[in-house]
Amino acid sequence: MRILITAGGTSEKIDDVRAITNHSSGKLGKAIAEAFSAEGATIDYITTKQALHPDNDEATIHLIESTADLAAKLNELMTAHRYTAVIHSMAVSDFTPESSVTIEDLQDTIAAKPDDLALALKEKVRERTEKKISSDTDHLVIVLKKNPKVIQQIKQLQPETILVGFKLLVDVPMIQLLDVAKASMEKNDADFILANDLAEISGEKHHGYLINRHHKVKEAQTKSEIAQLIKQEVLKLEEAK
Amino acid sequence: MRILITAGGTSEKIDDVRAITNHSSGKLGKAIAEAFSAEGATIDYITTKQALHPDNDEATIHLIESTADLAAKLNELMTAHRYTAVIHSMAVSDFTPESSVTIEDLQDTIAAKPDDLALALKEKVRERTEKKISSDTDHLVIVLKKNPKVIQQIKQLQPETILVGFKLLVDVPMIQLLDVAKASMEKNDADFILANDLAEISGEKHHGYLINRHHKVKEAQTKSEIAQLIKQEVLKLEEAK
Known part of the structure; x- marks a missing residue:
C-alpha cells in the first residue's frame, strides 16, 4: 500500500523577501502519516520547510513552497507511482x-x-x-x-486512487460547512471530504466531519481521531473495491 | 549586561488563514544571541514561532507575530529593563x-x-x-x-542604549548598499547598521558590512563572523562610553 499525503501550507512569493502564506501547522498531516505508517504503508509526504512533518523512517519527505511547486511534485510522483490513496490536507493558496x-x-x-x-x-x-x-x-x-485547482489533477492522473480532500471554513453553521464540503467533493471528484471549521480547532482539539460519496457523515473531535477515521474509511473503501 | 535581540520575520494577517510574511530563518539572530550569551549577558529575544531561536538557557524567548505585536513587546521590555544594546535583526513588514x-x-x-x-x-x-x-x-x-517604523521607538525609549539596525537589499552595487545603510543609520538614530544583500546570502555564507557612526566599515563573510563582529563592536563602544 502506497499513500500520498500533502500537508502544511503553500507560500507564494511577492518579491524576494515577502510571501503570502497559508497557515497550517502540519500536525494533522503528521498524525495521518503516523496512522498509515502503523499499517505498514509506504508514504510519500509533500510539505513545506515550515510545517511539522513525520520522521524520515515513516515517510519520504518532499519539500515544496508554492502551489506551482505542489502541482509539479504531484504530477511527478503520481506519474512514477500508483497510490492506494491521496490525502490532500495541504492548505493551498487560491x-x-x-x-x-x-x-x-x-x-x-x-x-x-x-x-x-x-x-x-x-x-x-x-x-x-x-x-x-x-x-x-x-x-x-x-x-x-x-491559481489552477491542484486537487483536480489528482483523479485526472489516477482515476483509481482514493482521494480525500479537505475543506476549511471559518465560523460557519454546520449545515453550510457540510454543503460546501459536498460541493467540493463533486467538483474535485473526491471520495471523501474532511470538513472543518477554524473556530473549532485549537491545539489537539480539532472538530471535523468526514463525508463520503453517499453523504454519510462521521465525526471526530481531535487530530488523532481524524487521522484514525481517515485511515479506517480509506482501508474500508479499498477492501470493498 | 542585558541585551535585547529581535530576529525572524513578522507576519501580517490578510484573513484568518492567510498572511503576508517576511522571510527570515532566524539563524543570524541565534548566532548573535550565542555570541553575547558566551559573554555572560542576560538576553531577551523577540522572535516568531517559525524562526530558529537559541535555547531557553541562553535567552528568554518572547514570541510575536505582527509588526504591531513587535512594537508592543519592545515597549513593554524597554520600559521594564535597561538594555546595554538592542540588536534589531528582525525582518519587519513595512x-x-x-x-x-x-x-x-x-x-x-x-x-x-x-x-x-x-x-x-x-x-x-x-x-x-x-x-x-x-x-x-x-x-x-x-x-x-x-506600518509605523518600529526601529524608531528604540532610541526614543532608551537614548543610552546601543542600537544595531539591519538593512537588507537585493542584488545592488556595494556603494548603493552602503549609502542606504548610512541613510538608515541617520533616520533611525542607530549606532551601527549591518548592511547585507540577499544575493550574497546562502546557507552559512553571509556577506555583511557593519557600519558605525563615523562611517567606518568592517566586513564579515559568514553568520558567525557577523555575530562576533557585532558583539566585539558593541562591547568596544560600551567600554568607550
Missing part, C-alpha cells in the same frame, strides 16, 4: 501575486482606462527597475491572480 | 493588509470617484459579510497600508 504597485501607480493606470486592468498593472510593473518594492508610499496594492 | 477586494469591486469603487480610494475600499470590505475572502474571482486585490 491566488498568487501577479503585480505589486503603489496606490498612486494604480490610480495612474486606471486613469488611462485600460481594457484589462490586471494586464495593464503587470505592464506597469515591468517598466519598473528595482527588485524590491519601494516603501515610499502610504498604500501598496498587490494584485493576485487565481 | 506594510499591513488593510482591505482585500475582487478586481471587480476595485473597479466599481473607482467608478464612484472617491476622494480617498484606500478609505473607500475599506468601507467596501466593511459591507461584506463573509469572513474568508471569496475565491470566485480571477483577480484579487490586496491594499496594504504603511
